[in-house]
Amino acid sequence: MLSEFDLIKQYFDRPAGSGPQRAVLGIGDDCALLAATSGMQTAISSDMLVEGRHFFAGEDPRRLGHKSLAVNLSDLAAMGARPVGFTLALALPAAERDWLHGFSSGLFALADAHDCQLIGGDTTKGPLNICITVFGAVAPGRALRRDAAQPGDDIWISGTLGDARLALAGLRGEVALDAAAQAAAATRMHQPTPRVALGVALAEQGLARAAIDISDGLVGDLGHILARSGVGATLDVDALPAGPVLARQEQRLRRAFSAAGGDDYELCFTADAAQRERIVAAGAACGTAVTRIGRIEALAGLRLVDGAGAPLDLALAGFDHFA
Amino acid sequence: MLSEFDLIKQYFDRPAGSGPQRAVLGIGDDCALLAATSGMQTAISSDMLVEGRHFFAGEDPRRLGHKSLAVNLSDLAAMGARPVGFTLALALPAAERDWLHGFSSGLFALADAHDCQLIGGDTTKGPLNICITVFGAVAPGRALRRDAAQPGDDIWISGTLGDARLALAGLRGEVALDAAAQAAAATRMHQPTPRVALGVALAEQGLARAAIDISDGLVGDLGHILARSGVGATLDVDALPAGPVLARQEQRLRRAFSAAGGDDYELCFTADAAQRERIVAAGAACGTAVTRIGRIEALAGLRLVDGAGAPLDLALAGFDHFA
Numbered sequence: 001m002l003s004e005f006d007l008i009k010q011y012f013d014r015p016a017g018s019g020p021q022r023a024v025l026g027i028g029d030d031c032a033l034l035a036a037t038s039g040m041q042t043a044i045s046s047d048m049l050v051e052g053r054h055f056f057a058g059e060d061p062r063r064l065g066h067k068s069l070a071v072n073l074s075d076l077a078a079m080g081a082r083p084v085g086f087t088l089a090l091a092l093p094a095a096e097r098d099w100l101h102g103f104s105s106g107l108f109a110l111a112d113a114h115d116c117q118l119i120g121g122d123t124t125k126g127p128l129n130i131c132i133t134v135f136g137a138v139a140p141g142r143a144l145r146r147d148a149a150q151p152g153d154d155i156w157i158s159g160t161l162g163d164a165r166l167a168l169a170g171l172r173g174e175v176a177l178d179a180a181a182q183a184a185a186a187t188r189m190h191q192p193t194p195r196v197a198l199g200v201a202l203a204e205q206g207l208a209r210a211a212i213d214i215s216d217g218l219v220g221d222l223g224h225i226l227a228r229s230g231v232g233a234t235l236d237v238d239a240l241p242a243g244p245v246l247a248r249q250e251q252r253l254r255r256a257f258s259a260a261g262g263d264d265y266e267l268c269f270t271a272d273a274a275q276r277e278r279i280v281a282a283g284a285a286c287g288t289a290v291t292r293i294g295r296i297e298a299l300a301g302l303r304l305v306d307g308a309g310a311p312l313d314l315a316l317a318g319f320d321h322f323a
Numbered sequence: 324m325l326s327e328f329d330l331i332k333q334y335f336d337r338p339a340g341s342g343p344q345r346a347v348l349g350i351g352d353d354c355a356l357l358a359a360t361s362g363m364q365t366a367i368s369s370d371m372l373v374e375g376r377h378f379f380a381g382e383d384p385r386r387l388g389h390k391s392l393a394v395n396l397s398d399l400a401a402m403g404a405r406p407v408g409f410t411l412a413l414a415l416p417a418a419e420r421d422w423l424h425g426f427s428s429g430l431f432a433l434a435d436a437h438d439c440q441l442i443g444g445d446t447t448k449g450p451l452n453i454c455i456t457v458f459g460a461v462a463p464g465r466a467l468r469r470d471a472a473q474p475g476d477d478i479w480i481s482g483t484l485g486d487a488r489l490a491l492a493g494l495r496g497e498v499a500l501d502a503a504a505q506a507a508a509a510t511r512m513h514q515p516t517p518r519v520a521l522g523v524a525l526a527e528q529g530l531a532r533a534a535i536d537i538s539d540g541l542v543g544d545l546g547h548i549l550a551r552s553g554v555g556a557t558l559d560v561d562a563l564p565a566g567p568v569l570a571r572q573e574q575r576l577r578r579a580f581s582a583a584g585g586d587d588y589e590l591c592f593t594a595d596a597a598q599r600e601r602i603v604a605a606g607a608a609c610g611t612a613v614t615r616i617g618r619i620e621a622l623a624g625l626r627l628v629d630g631a632g633a634p635l636d637l638a639l640a641g642f643d644h645f646a
Contacts (some may be wrong), residue, residue: 006455011639024364024463025466025468028469028551029402029468029469029470029551030368030398030399030401030402030469030534030536031366031367031368031398031399031401031402031404031459032366032367032368033364033365033366033367033402033461033466034364034365034367035364035365035463036359036360036363037359040359041347041356041357041358041359042356042357042358042359043354043355043356044354044355044356044357044442044443044444045353045354045355045410046410046411046412046443046444046445046454046456047412047445048413048414048445048447048449048452048454049453050414050447050448050449050450051449052449052451053447053448054447054601070615074581075353075354076353076354077426078354079353079354079356080353081354081590087367087368087369087456088369089369089370089371089454089456090371091371091373091452092486119367120367120368120369121369122369122370122371122454123376124371124373124376125369125373125376126373126375126376126450126452127373127449127450129371129373129449129450129452129454131371131412131445131452131454133367133369133410133412133456136354137369138356140347140358143348143354143356145348146351146352147352148351186446201495211353212353213600219639228351230354247347256498287436312353
């Protein structure tokens with residue numbers, strides 16, 4: 001049986017040179033120590049993933065390692081902050097080597113790709129629970145806040161929407177998908193891609209005003225921008241870029257799952273109309289599609305319209321963990 | 324039923340002016356934003372508390388709120404870092420108002436006492452799990468690291484040891500305690516006092532070299548200092564300051580529970596012998612007793628001795644969550 005200390009040493013405390021080194025002092029003391037990046041603010045986000053809630057029991061550990069960090073990096077992306085480091089607190093029913101190897105491999109592959117160092121954490125026995133707190137650097141005044149949208153702003157979305165929700169519907173038997181379609185859609189559910197490069201570009205080049213990452217569904221998450229900015233919006237539901245698998249489904253599903261699917265981890269952001277060309281260029285430079293999907297307005301509330309501008313009532317709701 | 328957003332708003336997102344304000348941007352965005360304290364490093368620690376492992380099912384929520392933050396502040400104390408802020412990730416079986424009121428009251432009472440702001444976090448449904456990540460400020464080169472002990476250093480301990488372990492023994496029926504003794508000892512288990520002022524004084528005045536907080540038992544935790552510093556030590560077990568309830572128990576229990584009890588959250592630190600008077604004065608200024616309990620030596624290993632200097636074999640072990 002692995003001890004707690006051996007577990008950390010073997011799977012999470014990597015020798016110098018084998019990963020990004022951002023901390024003055026990393027794993028192994030009471031605290032980690034980070035030196036401030038000169039003149040920068042620190043963006044901080046915590047996400048907790050619970051078995052049976054955020055992922056299925058028996059989930060592949062490598063995918064789970066990826067996703068656990070991806071949802072946190074997505075929060076940094078939504079602020080336009082560059083990843084620096086993260087802590088990992090992990091409750092495990094048992095210390096199983098295969099699981100730990102897979103989980104840490106998936107975690108570090110994504111961490112290394114974003115130059116983000118595991119600097120500390122905690123391990124304990126308990127029902128499977130993964131809590132990551134991530135740290136990023138952003139210049140003062142440059143962060144993409146939820147309260148910064150202005151009437152007249154375009155609303156943009158990165159990538160595509162709805163395939164993660166479609167995969168869930170397939171697993172639940174709500175929708176019949178063939179095996180290839182199910183597998184393709186499931187990749188979006190299990191392996192979300194945090195849009196870090198795009199978020200950083202939008203912030204550092206001053207292209208966007210407000211931003212949020214889409215975890216609970218576009219309509220619900222955009223609602224947070226509207227509420228905190230004291231504005232409203234009109235959203236063209238037929239302009240929403242459906243994921244490649246969802247795009248082949250009937251219109252009712254396309255509209256519902258792209259507007260309120262959840263687990264997309266795309267960036268929704270608002271920007272002055274004068275920035276359109278530069279935003280398209282920034283997306284191209286990052287290899288991330290960007291699509292204009294609506295407009296911020298002074299009138300409160302979110303108005304959904306179809307491609308012809310006619311009102312749509314999709315009876316959608318964001319995801320609430322206690323609903 | 325409380326929604327996730329109402330839960331955060333009602334119990335955790337306090338209006339400006341009702342608590343410490345340390346963040347540029349707090350609860351309600353994708354990330355919190357902290358401005359760097361000029362020239363300071365950020366000390367970061369995460370602890371995860373699991374029901375049935377770190378506390379009993381049905382634990383009083385106010386005490387639990389206190390303890391959840393206390394164990395994290397204790398990590399800052401062990402680095403000599405001043406508390407700045409923390410994130411809270413919380414998995415709850417259900418959103419119960421009484422529980423949330425008690426938990427948040429206990430949490431914020433301690434947070435306010437240490438000028439430490441809740442800046443963000445996450446809430447979800449799941450088996451009860453509390454994960455706090457805490458942030459502190461410490462000047463470069465001043466942090467009390469585990470790898471800094473030197474042969475010849477005195478070994479010191481703050482406060483008293485063993486009452487938390489005694490309370491656990493009483494609850495388990497391993498020791499017979501009367502109700503008053505059980506209640507008094509239990510306070511140490513449920514309401515640990517993080518030694519923040521002492522840790523900060525030791526670091527800022529340059530009085531101590533290495534430090535660690537005692538969560539898993541003195542012998543085991545001191546062992547981390549010895550391993551990382553590449554030194555050994557002799558510990559005078561009869562010099563260990565037993566808690567007031569433990570002090571009335573037989574010698575065997577006094578020795579075992581003060582040397583390896585766990586859940587004490589006292590500071591063990593090493594210091595040059597020339598600092599003795601200033602350390603006693605710093606302890607007095609903080610209202611925290613400090614006691615010399617041994618000496619760091621070049622010879623590897625930890626030697627336990629009695630008050631007469633004769634070797635003791637207590638057959639102790641630190642606490643390992645996966646043992």
